[in-house]
Amino acid sequence: MLCALCDSINVTDLILLAKANTGVSKADEKKWKHHSTYDDIVAAARAGCELCKLLVASLDRGLQRPPWHEVKYKEVLLESEREGLSTGFRVEIRGNESVVPEKNGSEILNAVCFGFGEHDDVPLMLSLQAPRDRIRVVEGFQIGHYTIDPDLGSETNCKIARDWLKTCDERHYECPLVEDKELPSRVIHVGSDDRDPYILPTNGKFGKYIALSHCWGGHISIALTTQTLEEFKGKISMARLPANFRDAVLLTRRLGFEYLWIDCLCIMQDSLEDWEIESKHMGQVYHDAIFTIAASTASKSTDGILHTFTDYELSGISISLKLSKDGKPEDHVDMVLPNIKRENLGDLLRDEPLAARGWTLQEEVLSARTLFYGHQQIYWQCLHNYEAADGLRPWKVVNQRAFRYDQIKDRIHLPQGLQNPDTVKSRYVYERKNTTKEFHDSQTCRKLIEEYHKQMVVDYCSRNLTRTSDKFIAFSGIVTLVRDVLWAHGFPNSLYIAGIWSSHFRQGLIWYYKDDVSPSIQRAPSWSWATTNGKIAFNQTAFNADFTNTDIDPLLISHDVKLAGQNPFGEIKMASIVVSGSTMIMRGVDDIITNQKSKPSGYIHWDVQRNGRGRRKTAFYTCRLGKSSMFLYNPHPRESDLADRTGPSESNMEPNKIYKANNVRYKVLFIAKQGRQAHGLVLKLVAGNVGDENRDGNEMPNAEVGAADPDGSRSHAADTNVQMKTYRRVGYIWLSEKHANGNRYFDSYKWAEYEGWERETLDLI
Known part of the structure; x- marks a missing residue:
């Protein structure tokens, strides 16, 4: 049951209202007529209105309010009513990113919000959803996201995945063709309902295959070895496979493919020789796969891929919303109050177990297409865009394509568009x-x-x-x-x-x-x-x-x-490199007295010491670099982000305070000048260099470098004529802002113009 005001809410009029308010100040915006006071909503809820019941309950939620303490929405609403400032409740329809629908016809309007006053945060937001075969378009906008099938291994979800691949192959000019490629040395023939899978040595055979990206999570109960190879060429019992592998086999069958590649079943785990050969080609395996199945949420092989979540978790309470004021009862979408946060692909790529494993990065980067399995739904990513089973995207359509790493993905896969150059649909x-x-x-x-x-x-x-x-x-x-x-x-x-x-x-x-x-x-x-x-x-x-x-x-x-x-x-x-570069001595200086004009001239990031004792934690490093005295800001490790260009202010250095520094001698190697900034490495002489104990470290060695390779470098492993000192890197310096030396200012970005640079050849290890 709905009260008269809630029953009058419809999609068409909400869209027209949003369009009318485009570019209008909040004071001049038109409002959807709804209950004017808290008491009115409570009365409607007590009379049985399901929507007003949800709204009353939502007003008990907390709202962050300056000076950043939490109060209940109800308290804020009642306060505004007492002061005569209440304008009643407003109702809005929203897309993925804003209250105002985008003009792009592919935009999805997926939420109805109930708020009051000038607060951008709203106490109640209901998600709009409908089955895939009942999605409606109103005023050029898709209304609601798709209802999710809770069984990730269902035929519904498999059909969605097959359709994604078909669309990609037929319409995406950025993406490579779905065609036969040379198979890896071994693949798993996934068999059928009547036959167990088995290992197939390919011997240069061509075909189409799927790869699995997964977390091992410790010991795996079954693996290919020199002892099991012959057995597995006959069959691999489905009952013996851990859940991840069993689910991957089932998916490969249901998606219409014969071959599957899984690392620990296609590379012999007890043969260093086989590992050396096959590991060199692992990148190519993922590159050539038709697509990769990503077991995103599984932290170990026994977790499984094909989960089923209860429909209630995502559906919660559902209320019908009419598409138009006088529309038929069947012309509606469901307004749903989700009980848990709806996941998206960004969550999987950031927070789930697969995203924390080192090996899986190259599997993601090198795969032309990936089918992700989350907790709640499935996702697709290719070079053109990404899709979710619910149809939602967290960003505008124009910003889709591959979620990330599009520069390399665009260039390591041959786009179909290059075979049809007159039909241009790809930026690449x-x-x-x-x-x-x-x-x-x-x-x-x-x-x-x-x-x-x-x-x-x-x-x-x-x-x-x-x-x-x-x-x-x-x-x-x-x-x-x-x-x-x-x-x-x-x-x-x-x-x-x-x-x-x-x-x-x-x-x-x-x-x-x-x-x-x-x-x-x-x-x-x-x-x-x-x-x-x-x-x-x-x-x-x-x-x-x-x-x-x-x-x-x-x-x-x-x-x-x-x-x-x-x-x-x-x-x-x-590994080591020999660099001919320009260096200066840098010493920590004791008893430098700051003045009102003292200002850090840049950042010094100390490397973590190899003895496990951590690194310098003092906020400032006072030093003499060449002939200049400098204050360098040493960011705390958790705050050391050079994206913050504001840098430390002059107030960071207390006037007339003596700052103590460890008087250790380092050498700074100039790396590059870039506009109004400069980069350098902090080096420390490696112990054991003959005759260097009492040297200042600024002498020019008599280095003989010989002929270089075409790329400008050569191996010096057997070069006994090169005489140079050996250094380790111990830090990185970035200079940008002006700094003070007494009453004179120096431009840090003119570091390259300082006097005192010495040219020498260094062996860096």
Whole structure:
């Protein structure tokens, strides 16, 4: 039962009202006529109005109110009534992002809100939903999202997935064709209801297959080994498969495919030789799969993929909303009060177990299409866009395409549009068709290098690896395809050196630690992000523009990488680079007295010490760099985000206070000037350099560097003529704002013009 005012609410009039209020101030907005006072709503609720009952209950919720304490909506409403300021309740229809519907006809209007006064927060928001076969369009807008089938393995959900793939293959010009590819060395033939799956050695056979992305979560009860290979070539009992694998087999069958690839059933787990061979091709496995099934919510192999949630959890209380004032009773959508938060793909990519596993990043990045299984529904992501079973998207349609990593995804998969260049529907196809090769190559590599460092490397370092020695190998599939893009777009000699690219080595060096997790000294050199076991970040502005050329820029002279196995991008025994660069001595200075003009000239991010004792925590580091005295701000690890360009204010330094500093000698290597900022690395001399104990560290060595490879670097492993000192990286410096030295101001971004730079050749380990 509804009261007369609630019964009059309809979709058509709500849309017309929203359009009429477009561009109008709140004071002049027209309001939907509803109950005027709290007592009126209570009376209607007591008379049996289901909608008013929900509204009364919602008014007991808390509202954040300045100065940031919580009060109940009911108290705020009654207070405004006592003061004669109440304007009654308002009713609005909303899309994904705003109260006012977008003009784009693909917009979904999926909520009706009840509020009062000028508060943007509303006490009651009801979700609109309808079955897929009963979705209505009003005034050019889809009304409501699709009702979800609670059984993720149902035929309804499988049909949705098949339709997504069909649409992608037939209409998405950004996406590769669904066609036969050379199969991996082994695949699982999924069998049928009458036959168990089995391992199929492919011997170069072509076909279509699906890959599984999952979390191991510890020991897996069944795996391919040298002992089980012959048995599994005959059959793998479905009863023996852990839930994740069993569900993946069932899905592959229901989606119409014969072949499935699962790492621990297609690579022999007790053969180092087989692992070395197959691990080099894992990136290609996900790249060539028709799509990848992502077991997003399963933390271990026994959790399962095909969950069923109770319909009540997402449906809750349901009330019919008419499409128009005089419409037929069957022309309605359901207004639903959800009992739990509705998940979306962003939640899965950020919060669920699969998002925390190191190996799965390259599986996501390299897959052209991914079918995600969440707690509540299924999702689809391809190079064109993403879909959810409920039809909702958290962003505007124009911002869809791949959720992230679109630069590399666009370039490692051959778009259908390149085969039909006159039919342009892809930004990438448009770029390829309408730009010169030189311009396109330049833009491609700049964007790719930015995405590689700021997104993929940062994301990867935030994830966990069961075996920390997998740091390189679990990223090698991405590296292989990034290399191919660089080679094809103007950098044919670029080499991968323990995490950085020789063609863009300076960009690869300007990262910093985001937490205090001790690094792995044996796994990677100090200058490589791969040495870390925790989160890192790159300077947020470092990729906004090209570096400015200066006379003191560093040059990569040579490199030395010793691999631990056959994979050229896998585990290493050691790595070092030789750099010809410009350096200055930096010392912590005791008894520097601040004055009113003292202001930090930038940031210093100390690396985590390898002895596990953490790093410097003092807020400021006072030092003498060359001939200049500097105050450098040392952000707290949890607050060290260079995206905050405001920096510390002058008030951070108390006037006439003596700041003590540890008088340790470091060397700063100039890395790059970029507009009004500069980047450098803090280095420390490695103990054991003969004759260096009593030196200042500023002497010029007599280095002989020999001939370089075409890419500008060469291995110096056997070069006995090169005489140089060896350093470790211990920090990163970023300078931007002006700083004071006595009564004189210096521009930090003119760091490259300072006197005192010495040119030398350094061995960095």
